[in-house]
Amino acid sequence: MSVISLQRNNLETDMSHETSTATQPAKAAPAPVTIVAEVPANSAINDRAAKNRQLVNAFFQWLLPPLFGLMLFTAIWALISYQSEGLPGPIPTWHAAVALFSDPFYNNGPNDMGIGWNILNSLERVGLGFGMAAILGIPLGFIIGRFAFASRMAAPIIGMLRPVSPLAWLPIGLLVFKAADPAAIWVIFISAIWPMIINTAVGVSKVPEDYMNVARVLKLSEWKIATRILFPFVLPYMMTGVRLSIGVAWLVIVAAEMLTGGVGIGFWVWDEWNNLNVEHIIIAIFVVGIVGLLLEQMLIMIARRFSYE
Numbered sequence: 001m002s003v004i005s006l007q008r009n010n011l012e013t014d015m016s017h018e019t020s021t022a023t024q025p026a027k028a029a030p031a032p033v034t035i036v037a038e039v040p041a042n043s044a045i046n047d048r049a050a051k052n053r054q055l056v057n058a059f060f061q062w063l064l065p066p067l068f069g070l071m072l073f074t075a076i077w078a079l080i081s082y083q084s085e086g087l088p089g090p091i092p093t094w095h096a097a098v099a100l101f102s103d104p105f106y107n108n109g110p111n112d113m114g115i116g117w118n119i120l121n122s123l124e125r126v127g128l129g130f131g132m133a134a135i136l137g138i139p140l141g142f143i144i145g146r147f148a149f150a151s152r153m154a155a156p157i158i159g160m161l162r163p164v165s166p167l168a169w170l171p172i173g174l175l176v177f178k179a180a181d182p183a184a185i186w187v188i189f190i191s192a193i194w195p196m197i198i199n200t201a202v203g204v205s206k207v208p209e210d211y212m213n214v215a216r217v218l219k220l221s222e223w224k225i226a227t228r229i230l231f232p233f234v235l236p237y238m239m240t241g242v243r244l245s246i247g248v249a250w251l252v253i254v255a256a257e258m259l260t261g262g263v264g265i266g267f268w269v270w271d272e273w274n275n276l277n278v279e280h281i282i283i284a285i286f287v288v289g290i291v292g293l294l295l296e297q298m299l300i301m302i303a304r305r306f307s308y309e
Contacts, residue, residue: 088279092279115284118263119287125181125185129192130188137192137245140154141198142201142204146230154197158198161194166256183256188256195241196238207229239299246292247295250288251292
């Protein structure tokens with residue numbers, strides 16, 4: 001009897017517990033959690049830093065080799081000047097250059113002018129001689145490259161006269177023009193014309209035959225063939241000849257002015273040698289080299305500007 005009562009009490013307790021649990025309100029399900037991937041905010045900064053590092057590396061790769069070359073050249077120059085009694089070293093030459101370029105355009109008469117006037121007079125002669133060589137040499141190159149008869153006719157003349165030293169033409173110029181200045185321009189002209197003729201003629205001769213066949217089919221005039229077909233194809237060859245010619249012209253002017261006199265960088269070098277001013281001679285060597293480099297770079301820029309590629 002006591003066992004039955006105990007089981008009944010446990011059953012009633014369980015039922016009352018389930019009833020109380022059922023009567024309680026159900027708890028709301030937890031809201032789903034959205035996981036958002038965080039994008040690093042400094043990725044753009046890292047990309048920019050990487051690009052800056054690449055630019056810095058490229059800059060130093062461009063700068064360091066020439067800088068080391070100049071330092072090595074200066075060190076060798078200093079060593080040679082230390083062992084040679086009459087050759088000034090880099091430091092005395094630098095001080096002389098600072099004094100020289102502090103007033104490059106003074107004018108105390110025809111025989112005493114600043115280095116600026118001498119450079120400008122030399123550039124004027126080079127410009128005149130080079131310009132006349134281009135006006136005559138480039139059309140001749142087109143004619144020689146275009147027509148086989150003209151090429152065979154000009155071949156012995158070019159082959160015979162091209163190797164002649166530029167200074168060998170100076171007495172002819174003095175004899176014909178009776179003056180030193182036109183004779184120097186003549187020497188520049190006759191020296192600068194050969195590279196332009198040869199390179200232009202080679203470019204014309206390398207034009208693909210298919211281009212010329214199309215021109216014949218279309219019955220194009222010689223003017224249209226020259227301007228529409230030949231000139232775009234020959235332009236790189238022509239500009240190579242122009243670059244070679246300006247280098248030859250600037251090289252020849254120094255020697256020509258040494259012999260003809262007047263105002264010019266060549267005459268200035270010879271005059272400084274007569275005065276035993278070796279520092280100024282070394283400065284003139286650097287000036288001639290720098291001006292020649294600038295002229296060549298200017299022509300390279302022009303060639304890129306008018307390139308048909």
